[in-house]
Amino acid sequence: TFVVGENCIKCKHTDCVEVCPVDCFYEGPNFLVIHPDECIDCALCEPECPVGAIFSEDELPEDQAVFLELNAELAQVWPNITEMKDAPADHADWDGVPGKLQYLER
Ligand code: SF4
Numbered sequence: 464t465f466v467v468g469e470n471c472i473k474c475k476h477t478d479c480v481e482v483c484p485v486d487c488f489y490e491g492p493n494f495l496v497i498h499p500d501e502c503i504d505c506a507l508c509e510p511e512c513p514v515g516a517i518f519s520e521d522e523l524p525e526d527q528a529v530f531l532e533l534n535a536e537l538a539q540v541w542p543n544i545t546e547m548k549d550a551p552a553d554h555a556d557w558d559g560v561p562g563k564l565q566y567l568e569r
C-alpha cells in the first residue's frame with residue numbers, strides 16, 4: 464500500500480486524489496489518508512504530491528512509521544475525497560516543518 468506521511472499535514476494540496484484509479488483517499492480537516500485495503504499500489508499518486516508526502520509502505524521513512532497505522536485508522540472514519548480543492552492559504556509556511564504530527568486534526 465501507499466501511505467500519506469507527515470508533510471501532508473497543513474499542506475493538503477489534494478492533487479493526489481485526482482489520479483487515484485480506485486478513489487481510495489479520505490479527507491480530514493488538515494490531512495489526507497489512503498485506505499490500505501483499497502490501494503492497488505499503482506504508484507500514480509506519489510509523484511503528484513507537490514510536497515513529497517506520499518510513500519510506498521516499503522519506503523516510508525522510519526521516523527514516520529506511525530503513519531502506516533494512522534492511514535488505516537483514519538480511512539475508516541473520514542469521508543472519501545475524489546476531487547481536488549484549494550490547499551490551505553498558509554500551506555507554503557508548513558512545507559517541511561518538522562514535528563507536524565502534533566497539529567493533526569481529527
Ligand atoms: Fe491510489 Fe494508486 Fe496512490 Fe494507491 S498508489 S492511493 S491506488 S493512486
Ligand code: F3S
Pocket residue numbers: 467470471472474475476477478479480494495511512513514515516517
Ligand atoms: Fe497531501 Fe500531497 Fe495529497 S499534500 S493531500 S498528499 S497532494
